[in-house]
Amino acid sequence: MTTGGLIAAKMGPLDGPDPFDLTGRVALITGASSHGIGSASAKVLAAHGAKVFLTARREDKLKAVAAEIAAAGGMVSHLATDVSSEEGCKAAVEACVDAFGRLDIMVLAAGMSGLSAQKGMDAVFDTDNWRRMMSVNLDGVFFMIKHGWEECAKGGVGAIVPIASLAAWHAAGSAAYTATKGAIRSLTQYFGKLLAPENVRVNTLYPGYIETDMTHPEGTDAIFEKVAEKMVGKIPLGRVGTVDDCANAVLYLASDASSFMTGQHLIVDGGELA
DSSP, X not given: OOOOOOOOOOOOOOSSOOTTOOTTOEEEEESOSSSSHHHHHHHHHHHTTOEEEEEESOHHHHHHHHHHHHHTTOOEEEEEOOTTSHHHHHHHHHHHHHHHSOOOEEEEOOOOOOOOGGGOHHHHTOHHHHHHHIIIIIIHHHHHHHHHHHHHHHTSOEEEEEBOOGGGTSOOSOHHHHHHHHHXXXXXXXXXXXXXXXXXXXXXEEEXXXXXXXXXXXXXXXXXXXXXXXXXXXXXXXXXXXXXHHHHHHHHHHSGXXXXXXXXXXXXXXXXXX
C-alpha cells in the first residue's frame, strides 16, 4: 500500500545550454563610467562571457571600469563619447564592431536627472534643462538603436535593453525626466514590435530607488541617508535597491533566458509601484 506525499529523487544538471551564457557575444553599454547601472551591467555581462564595449563622457572613469573588468578576466574596450550626439553614437557602434567584430547586445544606461520642481517652477519650465534632458535621455536611446540595431540583427541573438525609470509609470523627478522615461516606455513597444522579425528583442528595465552616483553623489552621505529613509517607507521590501539588483535583471533581458520576450517592461523597484 502506498500513501500520498512528496517523492524525493536525485537529479543531475539540467540538460541543454545555460541560457545565461553569453560566450561569443558582444555587448555595448552606454553610461558605463560611474557607480551606476551601466558599469554594474557591464561587469555582470562580462562575468557571463560577453565581450563588453563601454561608452560614456568621462574617459578617466571609463578606464577605471575597464581596468576592473580586465582584472577579473573579462574582454573589454571603451570609447569616450556623448550619446546626445548622433555622430558619437554612430562612432561608438563602429568602434565596438572594429574592436570585437560584432555587436549583439546594447544596454542603454546613459542618462541624467535634470532640474525638478523642488527647485521651483522656474526650474520645471527651464528650456535649456528640457532640451538637454531630451538630447541625453531620449535622443541617445534613439540614436543608439538607429545605428546599432542592424549589427545586433546579424548574429540572430540581438537584445537591446534601455534603462528607464519608475517615472515612466508615475510622475517623478523633473518634468523633462518624466517625459523622457515615458517616451522610452512607448519606444520599447514600438521597436520591440518593429525589430522582432529582424531577430532583435527590445525590453526595458525600470529601476526604482537605486543607490548610484546619481542618487548618492560623493560627499552627500547625510542627505542620501535622509532621503533613503523616507523612500524605504514606500518600498514594501524595506530597502533601497542596488546596482547589482538592476544588473542581474539586465543579464536576464540580454540573455537567452528571456528569448520569448520583446516590447516588454521589467520593473525592479522592491514593490514600490504596487
